[in-house]
Amino acid sequence: MELVGWIVRVVWLLNIFAAIFTVFKEKREISATWAWLLVLSFLPIIGFILYLFVGKKLSQDKIYDIKTQERMGIEQLVSLQKEQWREKELLPADEITDTAREMVHLFLETDNAILTKHNQVEVFDDGHAKFKALFDDIRTAENHVHVEYYTFYNDRIGNELRNLLEEKAAEGVEVRVIYDSFGSRGTTHKFFARLEDLGGRAEPFFGSRRSFPNFRLNYRDHRKLVIIDGHIGYIGGFNVGDQYLGRSPKFGYWRDTHIKVTGNAVIAMQSRFFMDWNATVKEQHISYKEDYFPLAAGQGKTSIQIVSSGPDSEVENIKLGYIKMINNATDYVLIQTPYLIPDDSLLEALSIAAFSGIKVKVMIPSMPDHAFVYRATQFYAKSLLDAGVEIYKYNKGFLHSKTLVVDGKIAAVGSANMDYRSFKLNFEANAFMYDEGVSKQLVKIFEKDEKECTRLTPEYFEQQSLWLKFKQYFSRLLSPIL
Known part of the structure; x- marks a missing residue:
């Protein structure tokens, strides 16, 4: 019994030293540091398994890949708008409040998020209405459809969307899909095999095309974006899955919010998609083409900034x-x-x-x-x-x-x-x-x-x-x- 006690104490001390080394070798906030020390110290072995899946940071090479991507289509607009803001031409006093003006400047400085005016916005608070509108718009696509979802399930609505994308690819429309392999659990790359045979492309965000799952819980692509012909964009909270249509017995009715945007805010969505795509793929990066960024003479009344956030930014x-x-x-x-x-x-x-x-x-x-x-x-x-x-x-x-x-x-x-x-x-x-x-x-x-x-x-x-x-x-x- 005395030997067992010594073994337990030695293992506990080794676990404490390992916990301290593991947590402090990576830069993180004090609160997160103490939280991980708590987990690793009081849950030997199990805590380190959790850390492997939850605590391990994204490699600096991948962070660098995202940071260095060109903000395609809007680089010049960012410089112009910063100058217009200084000259008070971007947001004349009769168009916007002081509070909004300050926010626009905040996002211009921290995220290079351009302000786009005269957008039309349609709000969806129900999945059936959102997906009907999305499918109708995809059917009208003539040049490209770019899709980015955290969750793209292999279920009824997932198959319907994939089949529609296959139809568009067969027509010669450029189709690209980014999906998160963890958020899309159960969906392997084979799900998109026919789409790629027809000329489309699908890529897991910083993941592997191999069928075994990626268990890393952090640093996921949680964005939900669809861009159609550079004119129409969707952004919001809905993912692609039957549960988002209220078909899950566990959750029942699913209440979410999504918007459809028609206008120049789609330029910013497109630029965001291209940055994510070029950081994800190892070859065949997207290059600038005018077809991707058609300027719209919008008739709407909504001014919009598309703002991104993530581990690639020092600012939240x-x-x-x-x-x-x-x-x-x-x-x-x-x-x-x-x-x-x-x-x-x-x-x-x-x-x-x-x-x-x-x-x-x-x-x-x-x-x-x-x-x-x-x-x-x-x-x-x-x-x-x-x-x-x-x-x-x-x-x-x-x-x-x-x-x-x-x-x-x-x-x-x-x-x-x-x-x-x-x-x-x-x-x-x-x-x-x-x-x-x-x-x-x-x-x-x-x-x-x-x-x-x-x-x-x-x-x-x-x-x-x-x-x-x-x-x-x-x-x-x-x-x-x-």
Whole structure:
């Protein structure tokens, strides 16, 4: 027994030294460092297996591949717009508020995100309507269809979309698909074999074409983009899968938000797609062609910036945009998110807004799709409730919408959740829109969803069991790595 005790102590000490070496050899935030030390120290062997899948960073070579890609089609526009902003020509005072002007400058400086005007926007809050419109637009494609999804499942809707892309490829339309191999679990590259035989191409984002799965949980391509002939673009929260049409018994009705954009904002979506494509493929990179970037004489009223965020950037662009919107609110802030795990800066922004008399409403799901993440979401919901934020639990099905609306004037729709993973660990893309019409439409959707919600109260959390509260507190400790 004494020998066993010595062996246990030696193994424990070796595990501690290994944990310290493993965590500190890579640069990361203090909160994430301590979270990993906790996991590796108290879960010997299991913790290191988790680290292999969750904690290991993307190689610097791959980060470099993304950083060095040309912002095809918009490099000159970025320089021009920065000069126009300095000369106050980009956003005349009679066209936009001071708050919006500051946000436009923020994204120009941090993400080189151009401002595009006169876009037409159609909002979808139901998967059936979104996919019908998307399929109809793809059928009209004459030059190219570029598709980028975190999830592209081999199921009914996935096969329908793949078959349609095959039809377009057979017609001679250029078809390119980027899919995330982890997000598309169960979909191997063989799924796209006929598409490639017909002249299309499909590539896993920083993955392998081999059939065995990629278990790395972090640094995933979480973007959802479709660009059709350079004129039409789709961006938002819907992935490709039957569950997003409410066909999953587990989740039931699926509530999400997506937008269709017609206008010059599609140029920015196209440029983002090309950067991701050229960083992913090893050969046959895309080069500039005028057909990819047709300028539109848009008749719409919406000004849009397409903003990207990910491990390739030192600045958390989308999070900064969220904080800027919240800090400048004068009346109300409406948020829908499936995962509510804010870092300290976002938590403080929301709390300060509520303490200042701004009506802040946050809507979250009533059910988990990831247990640990949902418990952490509950913890932060309770924290924000204590600060005066109104928390609503959506009961009709699963809420996957990622939207932020401030004062009915500025809105954000895209792939980024209110959590560490979206801000730091995954590749995301959002549309920030400066338009009262679209913003108020999203407000009406929020108000409609509110009728399907339960407003949470202090009593709701007080009545929870001690075991549930423990799981929430424990999940919160791991929130920097969830």
